[in-house]
Amino acid sequence: MNTILGLIPVEAFLFCWILLILGLKISGKNSGGLYVNLLLLGVLVAIGLVAFPAPNAQFGDLIHVNALNRFIRGLLYLGTFFIVIQSSSWLKKHDHAAEFSILLLVVLSGLGLMVSTGNLLIFYLGLEMASIPLAAMASFNLTSKMSGESGLKLILSSAFSSGFLLFGISLIFGLTGTISIAEIPVNLANSTLALIAMVMIFSGFAFKLSAVPFHFWTADVYQGAPMGITAFLAIVSKSSIAFVFLTVLFPILSAIQQVWPTVLIALILLTIFTGNIFALRQSSLKRFLAFSSIAQVGFILMGMLVPSEKAAVSVLYFLVVYMFSSICIFGVAQWLEEQTGKDSLSNFKGLYKENPFAAWSVALGLFSLAGIPPTAGFFGKFFLIGSGFQGVSVWYVVLVGLNMVISLYYYLKIVKYMFMNEVIEELEKPQMALPLKISLGIGMLAICFLGLSNWIVNHLSNLF
Amino acid sequence: MSFLIPLLIAVPLCSAVANYLVNANSARWIAAISGFIQLVLSILIWKVYADFRAAGETAQFLLTAHYSWFPLWNINLDLGLDGISVTMLIMTSLVVFSASLLSWNVRNDAKLFFSLLNFLSAGAYGFFSSLDLFAMFFFLELAVVPKFLLIGIWGSGEKIASAMKLVLMLMGGSALLLTGLFVVYYGAGGNFSLTELASNRLGREIQLVAFPLLFIGFGVFTALFPFHTWVPDGHSSAPTAGSMFLAGISMKLGAYGCLRVATYLLPDAAVAYSPYVIILSSIAIVYGALATLMQTDLKYMNAYSSISHCGFILLGIGMQTKASILGSVMQMVSHGLMTALFFGAIGLIYQRTHTRKMEEMGGLLKSIPFLSAVFVIAGLCSLGLPGFSGFVSEMTIFVGSWEHSDAFHRVATILAAASIVVTAIYILSAIGKVIFGPIRQASHISLEPASFVEKLGTGVLVVAILFMGLVPFWFTNLISEDARLIMNQFTLLMNP
Numbered sequence: 033m034n035t036i037l038g039l040i041p042v043e044a045f046l047f048c049w050i051l052l053i054l055g056l057k058i059s060g061k062n063s064g065g066l067y068v069n070l071l072l073l074g075v076l077v078a079i080g081l082v083a084f085p086a087p088n089a090q091f092g093d094l095i096h097v098n099a100l101n102r103f104i105r106g107l108l109y110l111g112t113f114f115i116v117i118q119s120s121s122w123l124k125k126h127d128h129a130a131e132f133s134i135l136l137l138v139v140l141s142g143l144g145l146m147v148s149t150g151n152l153l154i155f156y157l158g159l160e161m162a163s164i165p166l167a168a169m170a171s172f173n174l175t176s177k178m179s180g181e182s183g184l185k186l187i188l189s190s191a192f193s194s195g196f197l198l199f200g201i202s203l204i205f206g207l208t209g210t211i212s213i214a215e216i217p218v219n220l221a222n223s224t225l226a227l228i229a230m231v232m233i234f235s236g237f238a239f240k241l242s243a244v245p246f247h248f249w250t251a252d253v254y255q256g257a258p259m260g261i262t263a264f265l266a267i268v269s270k271s272s273i274a275f276v277f278l279t280v281l282f283p284i285l286s287a288i289q290q291v292w293p294t295v296l297i298a299l300i301l302l303t304i305f306t307g308n309i310f311a312l313r314q315s316s317l318k319r320f321l322a323f324s325s326i327a328q329v330g331f332i333l334m335g336m337l338v339p340s341e342k343a344a345v346s347v348l349y350f351l352v353v354y355m356f357s358s359i360c361i362f363g364v365a366q367w368l369e370e371q372t373g374k375d376s377l378s379n380f381k382g383l384y385k386e387n388p389f390a391a392w393s394v395a396l397g398l399f400s401l402a403g404i405p406p407t408a409g410f411f412g413k414f415f416l417i418g419s420g421f422q423g424v425s426v427w428y429v430v431l432v433g434l435n436m437v438i439s440l441y442y443y444l445k446i447v448k449y450m451f452m453n454e455v456i457e458e459l460e461k462p463q464m465a466l467p468l469k470i471s472l473g474i475g476m477l478a479i480c481f482l483g484l485s486n487w488i489v490n491h492l493s494n495l496f
Numbered sequence: 497m498s499f500l501i502p503l504l505i506a507v508p509l510c511s512a513v514a515n516y517l518v519n520a521n522s523a524r525w526i527a528a529i530s531g532f533i534q535l536v537l538s539i540l541i542w543k544v545y546a547d548f549r550a551a552g553e554t555a556q557f558l559l560t561a562h563y564s565w566f567p568l569w570n571i572n573l574d575l576g577l578d579g580i581s582v583t584m585l586i587m588t589s590l591v592v593f594s595a596s597l598l599s600w601n602v603r604n605d606a607k608l609f610f611s612l613l614n615f616l617s618a619g620a621y622g623f624f625s626s627l628d629l630f631a632m633f634f635f636l637e638l639a640v641v642p643k644f645l646l647i648g649i650w651g652s653g654e655k656i657a658s659a660m661k662l663v664l665m666l667m668g669g670s671a672l673l674l675t676g677l678f679v680v681y682y683g684a685g686g687n688f689s690l691t692e693l694a695s696n697r698l699g700r701e702i703q704l705v706a707f708p709l710l711f712i713g714f715g716v717f718t719a720l721f722p723f724h725t726w727v728p729d730g731h732s733s734a735p736t737a738g739s740m741f742l743a744g745i746s747m748k749l750g751a752y753g754c755l756r757v758a759t760y761l762l763p764d765a766a767v768a769y770s771p772y773v774i775i776l777s778s779i780a781i782v783y784g785a786l787a788t789l790m791q792t793d794l795k796y797m798n799a800y801s802s803i804s805h806c807g808f809i810l811l812g813i814g815m816q817t818k819a820s821i822l823g824s825v826m827q828m829v830s831h832g833l834m835t836a837l838f839f840g841a842i843g844l845i846y847q848r849t850h851t852r853k854m855e856e857m858g859g860l861l862k863s864i865p866f867l868s869a870v871f872v873i874a875g876l877c878s879l880g881l882p883g884f885s886g887f888v889s890e891m892t893i894f895v896g897s898w899e900h901s902d903a904f905h906r907v908a909t910i911l912a913a914a915s916i917v918v919t920a921i922y923i924l925s926a927i928g929k930v931i932f933g934p935i936r937q938a939s940h941i942s943l944e945p946a947s948f949v950e951k952l953g954t955g956v957l958v959v960a961i962l963f964m965g966l967v968p969f970w971f972t973n974l975i976s977e978d979a980r981l982i983m984n985q986f987t988l989l990m991n992p
Binding site (some may be wrong): 231342414415417422441452457 | 613
């Protein structure tokens with residue numbers, strides 16, 4: 033099975049599935065429900081293929097298949113599966129469900145390539161394969177001007193950051209004569225040019241991760257895009273970039289270890305503060321989630337301060353937690369947006385009285401993001417701060433900790449809306465569809481038990 | 497016997513889930529029964545613990561249970577008890593039992609109310625019996641959100657602002673704590689275990705960094721001046737059971753942390769910083785007492801007096817003699833019971849009179865004699881009348897503090913002792929206004945007498961207070977050996 037097809041069965045399958053959907057579309061089938069089901073089935077099979085135990089293998093130094101990147105792939109596909117379930121009612125009504133499905137499957141195979149890369153070129157290929165369809169999907173609310181604006185902003189900022197990235201990569205290639213990630217750190221000497229290359233690559237990543245000061249596109253894109261895409265950008269796309277940051281950028285950046293922690297802690301504080309302070313004043317739900325996710329990125333970066341096994345496990349664990357927490361929030365947010373037609377935080381007012389299940393789902397998600405026990409987010413934040421602790425002075429950590437207070441304020445504000453305010457606008461259908469309910473239920477269970485039970489952390493520490 | 501502590505934590509957790517799943521009427525029964533089981537369990541734990549000690553068991557912590565949690569981080573769920581934690585568990589279970597009974601009439605989603613209350617108590621049991629700093633922090637934080645919901649949903653007055661203020665200030669304390677914990681963790685080469693940290697003392701430099709973070713972090717919970725501002729608003733906006741829990745148990749969590757973590761594990765730094773601790777706690781004592789004088793609202797009165805009383809706890813810890821630490825622990829228990837009783841009585845009176853303003857009440861002894869008597873008992877205990885628990889604990893603290901013969905410690909002791917006079921003024925005048933004198937409102941002439949459940953709820957606490965005041969040696973015997981062990985850390989320091 034040492035052919036490339038044997039190495040990437042998921043991509044091969046996704047490709048066939050895309051052809052199938054394309055064929056159906058060309059043959060004139062136009063029922064949204066069919067494509068949604070096909071999409072869900074496709075993602076589910078992809079999860080199955082990833083979860084199926086396979087020996088570690090590699091194709092040259094281009095693509096690696098190992099337990100670690102199978103895990104992150106599984107996570108990304110699982111997130112996608114939940115998001116598709118949660119936006120299925122929107123998608124079913126859409127005229128272009130087939131096109132949407134095809135684009136999403138392309139994105140998924142791109143992300144898959146990106147996380148299993150052993151080589152900067154494959155990484156870049158995967159990244160572009162994922163970013164360009166995403167921009168098209170962001171403008172999928174075809175009649176909405178904002179959605180179009182969102183797509184345009186996403187493609188422009190993507191292209192811009194890719195430019196930086198590519199420039200950095202080409203400098204690295206010029207300096208070391210290789211683009212293999214394993215060989216670069218060995219050949220890379222400390223020089224001004226190397227530093228410039230690093231800054232370029234790092235900026236590219238920071239753009240994609242929406243770390244401050246490269247975050248300006250985030251709020252607008254999140255606000256304009258359909259909710260499902262917002263969720264996809266915030267959860268799946270961000271997690272994959274963070275993963276690559278951890279596995280690709282980390283080894284390379286160790287070449288300039290002496291400046292790295294100083295730069296990064298400045299960036300972290302800036303990111304967390306900006307995210308939190310801007311999130312305080314938002315009234316739009318999506319903009320709120322955008323800024324809160326910026327603040328979360330700051331915490332993820334905490335885990336990249338000091339390279340260690342603990343740090344790597346903490347980051348991965350946090351990505352898992354972050355996914356489930358966000359799923360719980362986005363699912364309800366989307367359900368509310370469909371009913372009220374508004375993208376406003378006041379949608380949440382009085383939710384506990386109308387649908388306690390939905391309110392608890394959001395509340396648990398928010399507590400987890402805020403880092404309150406017994407939710408998994410508490411453990412995630414604790415580990416992230418702990419693993420970054422040795423790299424910096426105590427007072428920076430106090431600042432990061434105080435930011436948890438600010439974030440708690442705005443998260444609790446939503447809890448207050450749900451539990452303590454009166455209903456302002458009765459929902460037409462206070463009951464949820466069963467698939468949505470199940471997806472939220474799984475998310476809530478995961479939030480409650482991923483920290484109390486240690487199996488996922490232990491599993492992750494076996495991956496390294 | 498190692499299953500007893502996990503069981504004690506599990507009972508309220510199961511009850512919290514059960515409460516939420518049934519209807520409101522069953523929820524209050526479940527809460528009351530679960531409160532009773534917790535009380536029985538904690539008394540059983542006391543008995544088992546005392547038997548072990550009588551049999552000559554010398555280990556510092558008994559009834560230990562050990563679960564591996566995160567091996568990668570060397571984090572374990574270590575549970576175990578010494579005399580101090582046993583008294584804390586008894587105090588907690590008494591307050592929880594009483595609080596669930598006194599909330600019998602709670603309206604508006606009673607099942608969530610009792611569920612949150614049980615959640616809070618599980619956190620407190622876990623905190624008092626943890627021997628691992630991470631587990632302690634986990635249990636401490638567990639109570640944050642239930643407090644917010646309890647105050648925000650069932651509170652009165654500016655409830656949401658108060659709830660927000662309380663939670664954010666406590667979270668700020670936690671942020672300091674988190675940092676302090678990591679300073680200790682990395683200073684000890686990656687270790688959170690309380691017993692191991694106590695036997696391998698950290699370097700002085702590390703202690704000096706960690707102590708302020710930990711002490712202030714825990715201090716926020718126990719109204720350390722100037723981080724006390726959440727106390728009056730939080731307590732007075734909370735529903736009755738919420739105030740009982742906040743003042744009775746939650747403030748003790750911080751005090752226990754200051755003693756068990758900051759002082760016990762970091763003795764060098766505790767000595768170095770002790771003047772600051774003494775100054776801040778003396779300010780809290782005097783300021784709290786004076787501020788109480790000005791209050792017209794009963795709940796505010798008790799909230800401010802809590803600041804003053806918790807100042808005594810920190811003063812005892814700061815004085816660092818065996819007697820003062822013993823007194824501190826006694827004061828934690830005494831204040832826990834007394835203030836819970838006081839808030840309980842105020843809550844019950846408020847349910848009937850619909851006012852908490854002292855000048856609008858009067859002569860309640862004629863209309864609700866039982867509740868008036870409870871109110872008076874709580875008040876007398878608060879001012880430290882002999883025969884009640886308050887006297888025993890405050891006296892022990894003063895005796896311990898007087899062992900220092902220099903001017904600084906003497907002045908602090910005298911100031912603290914003098915504040916008792918102020919306490920007497922506000923307590924007696926409150927009793928005079930509210931209980932005695934003429935009835936001021938026609939609607940107060942015939943008020944509904946206390947029901948059986950309410951009598952039981954307050955009665956339990958009254959008995960406990962009298963018990964502790966009259967036979968204090970039952971408690972001191974339990975605690976004094978552990979106070980000695982804490983003091984050992986200091987003696988080792990002076991004669992290395």
